[in-house]
Amino acid sequence: MLNRAEVKKIANLSRIEITDAEAEIYSKQLSDILGFVEKLNKADTEQIGPIAHITGARNMVREDRVVEYGRETKARIINNFPEKKDRLDKVKAVF
């Protein structure tokens, strides 16, 4: 069971602002889901190692080279900046 304070802590780690009322709702919903996944504890995994993906592939590498993109593509990337100054992405101060 996740209480409201725990939900607020997770929301903080997730970088999402939530209200107390939302924390209340999420506390119930997330607890329900965590209750459901509890059943994994019954699975016997004593003899088995974890896998992160299914292909078994390891260290797939490609050539390390610069790929030049056209002006249009660059302009499109820049146009998607929420705020910009000339061709730079403008952001708020960190502190």
Next chain:
Amino acid sequence: MIRDLHNKLINQEITSEQLTEDYFSRIEKKDPKIKAYLSLNKEFALDKARAVDKKIKNGETIDLLTGIPCAVKDNICIENLSVTAGSKILENYISPYDATVIKKLRKCDSIFLGKTNLDEFAMGSSTENSAYQITKNPHDASRVPGGSSGGSAAAVSADECVWALGSDTGGSIRQPASFCGTVGLKPTYGLVSRYGIIAMASSLDQIGPIAKSVEDAAIVLTRISGKDEKDATTMRSADTIYENCLMGDVKNLKIGLPKEYFAEEGLDVGVKNLIEKAIKKYESLGAKISEVSLSSAGYALATYYIIMPSEVSSNLARFDGIRYGQSIEKEKNEENFILRDIYFKSRAKYLGKEVKRRIMLGTYALSAGYYDQYYLKAQKVRALIKKEFEEVFKKVDVILGPTAPTPAFRIGEKTANPLEMYLADIYTVTANIAGIPAISIPCGNAKIEGKELPVGLQLMGKWFGEETLLNTAYTFETIQ
């Protein structure tokens, strides 16, 4: 259907322009009610169609997909077109590049009619989580089309396109295909490049076709699959012509029925009857039917609801209001904001509830003190499930069962309870967890509250066993 249209095009009985115009007029007529599309690409599509007609007139050889109008799920990037992923946070975002699948389809001169609706970031089983609109099931407008590729499945079902691209992380191609009475294929993980799909859970996501026939799905798969240096998990070079593997014969094919799938208490009796009928048909066609056990598959949904949100929490960290998408930064009265406020407030305002739920769930599962209990445990169970499939596939060639426990449910029926919605994926998530290919094909209609609703049959194959899988589906579909 694709082959028929192709023949008509090369015999110059129809033009691609006419065909494309016809589809746009059908969309104009039907889509105000169905709401399958989020955006249309009319001008470019018609230009492309005219260019194709010129090629045909000049006697150039064309591909099976050339000049054939299709739809694309709106989480797949097409250069210079908007891609929303069904989320407000990407409203007005224009993709600067093509997904690999789109690049491949461009080489075939495919016609892109428009982008289809989906649950926000493909998170959902009904398309009700779209931040833009609710897509209706063409068979009954009071019901959902399934999800998350609900727009693609509804567009194919209502003949608002010839075929469509979808994406499948836990059933998002197969479950809507089942609900809308279409064919839906999730390829083996690693067969189709994921470059240019807006990532949800990277170890589970695959792009695949939703189509009107198994042959159509095979034709599309041939053209979108193959190794791609932009996706390090793609495994094979494109050398199989899947449409040439459809033999229409299942003699001595070994089909396994997982007993756990039929014992599931949520399984609708109408669905169960149709699946049993399908088994009899396969038996009469000479397939060898046997019962198999997938006991650890009972853990698949729980495993999925740890692994998927964990990957989601990481993948969606990029939507922070800084480099692209909607941002609180654009709004006035934010003079005193610092960087941190932009993150917190942009994500709070522009991400939907289900997305936030999954991000928080994943953040929790990966957080200090809980990692071993949740994420590591789920990764181990995933290995267990994979191992079990390896054992079962030593005995059988294909696994058969229902795609979804019920036919299409009503709009609003499951929105209040997220966990209940998750159960709609109980039969489909296993294939994503194990990385195997799976297809949903129509196997008849079940009568529910006086309405005939389509039901899907799910077939699962061995890793990279698409030839056998597609042939098994094709035989069911075509042989009476």
